[in-house]
Amino acid sequence: MSEVRSRVIPEATVARLAVYLRVLTALAESGRRSVSSGELASAAGVNPAGLRKDLSYLGPCGVRGVGYAVGSLRERLARALGVEQARSCVLVGMGNLGSALAGYAGFGTRGFTFVGLLDADPARVGDVVGGTEVRPVDELEQVVAAHGVTIAVVTTPAGVAQSVCDRLVAAGVRSIVNFAPVTLVVPAGVDVRQVDLSVELQVLAFLDQQKGVDVVPHQASRPMTEQVALP
Amino acid sequence: MSEVRSRVIPEATVARLAVYLRVLTALAESGRRSVSSGELASAAGVNPAGLRKDLSYLGPCGVRGVGYAVGSLRERLARALGVEQARSCVLVGMGNLGSALAGYAGFGTRGFTFVGLLDADPARVGDVVGGTEVRPVDELEQVVAAHGVTIAVVTTPAGVAQSVCDRLVAAGVRSIVNFAPVTLVVPAGVDVRQVDLSVELQVLAFLDQQKGVDVVPHQASRPMTEQVALP
DNA sequence: GGCTGTGAAAGTGTTCACAGCC
DNA sequence: GGCTGTGAACACTTTCACAGCC
Known part of the structure; x- marks a missing residue:
């Protein structure tokens, strides 16, 4: 068997790679040449360490101490996802x-x-x-x-x-x-x-309901008894 | 405040409960009165044991040796999700x-x-x-x-x-x-x-591409030579 | 100094196997 | 016999911490 590590990319990572690709495309359009994991992560709504781990499945992508080159990373993601050509x-x-x-x-x-x-x-x-x-x-x-x-x-x-x-x-x-x-x-x-x-809405309804029940979060939101039609 | 069954329901489970609710509604409309975990699981596209585990977060829902009552399970799911009333x-x-x-x-x-x-x-x-x-x-x-x-x-x-x-x-x-x-x-x-x-399509594009590389149509266990390398 | 890359740890979710009940 | 309910085993993901490099 070959010495090359077969990098199996987890499916959860694949979905995020698609998001990173979207963010990178927007950055490229705004003229950015390079970006750090922190910036990219915040634009994608994920944790920076997780983003670096995601990208590491593609092999080294960035420059230590500097960050990632927007253009080449974008190309690399597109190739990895199989959307390089339409x-x-x-x-x-x-x-x-x-x-x-x-x-x-x-x-x-x-x-x-x-x-x-x-x-x-x-x-x-x-x-x-x-x-x-x-x-x-x-x-x-x-x-x-x-x-x-x-x-x-x-x-x-x-x-x-x-x-x-x-x-x-x-x-x-x-x-x-x-x-x-x-x-x-x-x-x-x-x-x-x-x-x-419908599934998305029902999941939100569940989380929403829990917020009401869940006692003492940060903001003291008094238990409002689900009022409908308040004038 | 009934805190007796205050079990934490995993979010992945919540999403599937919404799917079960949809299936149960269809079953109820077709006149079914009871259903087994195997049937329900196959209609929802999940593993039967996983379905039983999902339902167990709501407490005992079924009858051993028999199955689940369509109507009451449906009500219970709707209540758990917080969609009992519109x-x-x-x-x-x-x-x-x-x-x-x-x-x-x-x-x-x-x-x-x-x-x-x-x-x-x-x-x-x-x-x-x-x-x-x-x-x-x-x-x-x-x-x-x-x-x-x-x-x-x-x-x-x-x-x-x-x-x-x-x-x-x-x-x-x-x-x-x-x-x-x-x-x-x-x-x-x-x-x-x-x-x-776009994210959904790109995930599919990735999986599609993997199928092409991995010739074995069965379970993909062959290490594929991940063609994303290149510096 | 700053930031990437990554093993190791912690956390979460899924599958299995079987006990328990009808 | 059949089917549910569930701990325990397993697999997967995320997070952490820090080594490695510029």
């Missing part, structure tokens, strides 16, 4: 949410291009969103194959998300972001990332 | 994404009501989305105070998200879901949950 994605479900995502110009600058926007509703087919024409969902397999797409975004109604997912996987997609409020079942080797606003 | 939220930024979220009827059934939809663009003010009228962002403080709102959703452009956040916090909001691609800075005691599709 990747093709498809998006299925051009309702309000799908249209919102497809119309968001920010993805292009972050390494993603929607090569297919698909919808089952004939009334939506032919619309142009973010410069791409909406096509009938029947063409899913064709679009995926034609562009060698491996990443898909699902924004369909919950009821059809699983069947759309099955078709995507059968067509060759291996990575899916799912916005439909259902748990997708996929074969081993396919990754799903679930985004569910 | 909670008021505001949403700031009625662009495509904000409109999509505000128009999604599913929140009502999951314990949330948008009592304020706010936007800075006069052209959008007065629109009615999901039964609620869009109001000028200047009324933010007033709306938050009038309804005792503690939970907000931010879907503004990145450039104004921090200032909107500051105003929300000053007005009394303690929990925020942020869709803008910036890291919000908040005082201690305020929770932020960040949702960023």
Whole structure:
């Protein structure tokens, strides 16, 4: 076996690398040439030591006593994440949410291009969103194959998300972001990332509730009994 | 103050409880009366033992040898999460994404009501989305105070998200879901949950890339030669 | 002096295995 | 027999402290 240490990057770290990349891009645009772990960490909302540890999985990235070079670190992160060159994605479900995502110009600058926007509703087919024409969902397999797409975004109604997912996987997609409020079942080797606003809100509701119960934090916030409609 | 079952519920567990609640609601609608940990776990996409452990933080919930009663477990989860009765939220930024979220009827059934939809663009003010009228962002403080709102959703452009956040916090909001691609800075005691599709896609891009390098389709145990080296 | 890189320690979350109950 | 509830083992993450380098 080779002496080269196989650096397995923890998934939690990968998610933060994406955040660092975003911050670095903003810094680069504002003309910054170098940055310290403290600055970068504070802009990313993490602990500086943790940031250094995250970056250390890529091997030495900075200069001791100085900091990190914005440009080269950015390139390195993009390469590590696999977004150095733009990747093709498809998006299925051009309702309000799908249209919102497809119309968001920010993805292009972050390494993603929607090569297919698909919808089952004939009334939506032919619309142009973010410069791409909406096509009938029947063409899913064709679009995926034609562009060698491996990443898909699902924004369909919950009821059809699983069947759309099955078709995507059968067509060759291996990575899916799912916005439909259902748990997708996929074969081993396919990754799903679930985004569910209701879950986010419910987690906040729980934390919120705890704050009320939790006695004596810093600020003496008197136990207000959850009042609604106060004039 | 009933402090008898004052067990600390891990945050990872809280997020999964919200998923179980969603699954249970679907089961209840389809008429199911009871369910086993195995079934529930498979519908939620988790390991059965982990699900039982999650539920055990609420105290004994089921019947040994039988399973869980759908209705009572659902109630119990809703109470634990603090969504037993509907909670008021505001949403700031009625662009495509904000409109999509505000128009999604599913929140009502999951314990949330948008009592304020706010936007800075006069052209959008007065629109009615999901039964609620869009109001000028200047009324933010007033709306938050009038309804005792503690939970907000931010879907503004990145450039104004921090200032909107500051105003929300000053007005009394303690929990925020942020869709803008910036890291919000908040005082201690305020929770932020960040949702960023670019980050999700980049994590998938990374995993996707690893699959390509690692040829074995089964469990990835082969050390791959991490192609991010190079000084 | 300042800041990065990293092992070691502490903390958190997940999985296992089986005891306990129906 | 079947299924829940849970301590104990394991794996993963974060934090700390300081060595190493500029």
